[in-house]
Amino acid sequence: VLEKECREHHKRFFTVQEKKRPYIILKWAQTKDGFIAPKTKNFQKPVWISNQYSRQLVHKFRAQEQAILVGTKTVLDDNPSLNLRDWFGNHPVRIVLDKDLKIPQNLAVYDKSVKTIFITDIKNMHTSSENIFFEEIDFNQKIANQICDILQKYQIQSVIIEGGTKTIQTFIDENLWDEARVFESDFTLKNGTKAPILAGKVISEIDIKNDILKIYSND
Numbered sequence: 001v002l003e004k005e006c007r008e009h010h011k012r013f014f015t016v017q018e019k020k021r022p023y024i025i026l027k028w029a030q031t032k033d034g035f036i037a038p039k040t041k042n043f044q045k046p047v048w049i050s051n052q053y054s055r056q057l058v059h060k061f062r063a064q065e066q067a068i069l070v071g072t073k074t075v076l077d078d079n080p081s082l083n084l085r086d087w088f089g090n091h092p093v094r095i096v097l098d099k100d101l102k103i104p105q106n107l108a109v110y111d112k113s114v115k116t117i118f119i120t121d122i123k124n125m126h127t128s129s130e131n132i133f134f135e136e137i138d139f140n141q142k143i144a145n146q147i148c149d150i151l152q153k154y155q156i157q158s159v160i161i162e163g164g165t166k167t168i169q170t171f172i173d174e175n176l177w178d179e180a181r182v183f184e185s186d187f188t189l190k191n192g193t194k195a196p197i198l199a200g201k202v203i204s205e206i207d208i209k210n211d212i213l214k215i216y217s218n219d
């Protein structure tokens with residue numbers, strides 16, 4: 001009875017059971033001409049590409065997943081908190097790539113307010129507080145697969161990967177993703193960090209004022 005709908009409703013659980021990895025959602029915002037950020041900026045905050053309604057929806061998306069993952073450069077450039085502010089629910093566990101542990105400890109991801117796992121290739125790093133964890137992978141091998149194993153170890157059933165391009169492309173290239181939620185704005189940047197390249201089926205398009213949210217499936 002309603003098999004398709006039931007599978008959709010239980011997609012996180014089924015992915016863990018059948019694929020032995022969490023359900024993976026890629027999310028980014030891009031300009032009309034395909035950029036996710038300007039080349040340079042002189043402040044350590046995000047440059048907002050999508051509108052305020054899209055950004056609130058992103059907070060709802062965060063509330064629906066157990067973890068949120070970002071790359072090193074996104075943390076260094078934007079100092080994101082990666083928590084829930086414009087929606088209600090639990091903060092997702094923060095997963096941060098930091099091969100050389102170069103992210104300064106005064107940045108928000110180290111504020112200990114939320115469980116945060118740093119993925120590094122520095123050996124024998126120990127937990128420094130009840131909310132800060134370090135997990136070692138081999139950055140010379142494919143990393144998305146190893147990250148999935150770590151998420152499994154922490155019993156994380158779903159993750160939303162919020163950028164930047166290099167990090168998202170890593171999961172696309174290893175074919176480790178289930179859904180992509182791409183916000184397209186109506187303005188151009190002309191240059192900057194290019195958006196990830198994705199070949200997937202668009203399963204829905206939603207107008208959010210002057211943004212379009214395209215949802216891709218990797219089925």
Ligand SMILES: NC(=O)c1ccc[n+]([C@@H]2O[C@H](COP(=O)([O-])OP(=O)(O)OC[C@H]3O[C@@H](n4cnc5c(N)ncnc54)[C@H](OP(=O)(O)O)[C@@H]3O)[C@@H](O)[C@H]2O)c1
Nearest residue numbers: 028029036037071072073074077162163164165166167170
């Ligand atoms: N519009 C949006 O939705 C959005 C969202 C998030 C971020 N952004 C913007 O995106 C920009 C950053 O994007 P980005 O693509 O340059 O960087 P990124 O993905 O945030 O971080 C890249 C870094 O993460 C590590 N990394 C990621 N994948 C790796 C892999 N496969 N193997 C080894 N290391 C890997 C590397 O760190 P090491 O350097 O230590 O090797 C790499 O330099 C920022 O300007 C930010 O503002 C935009």
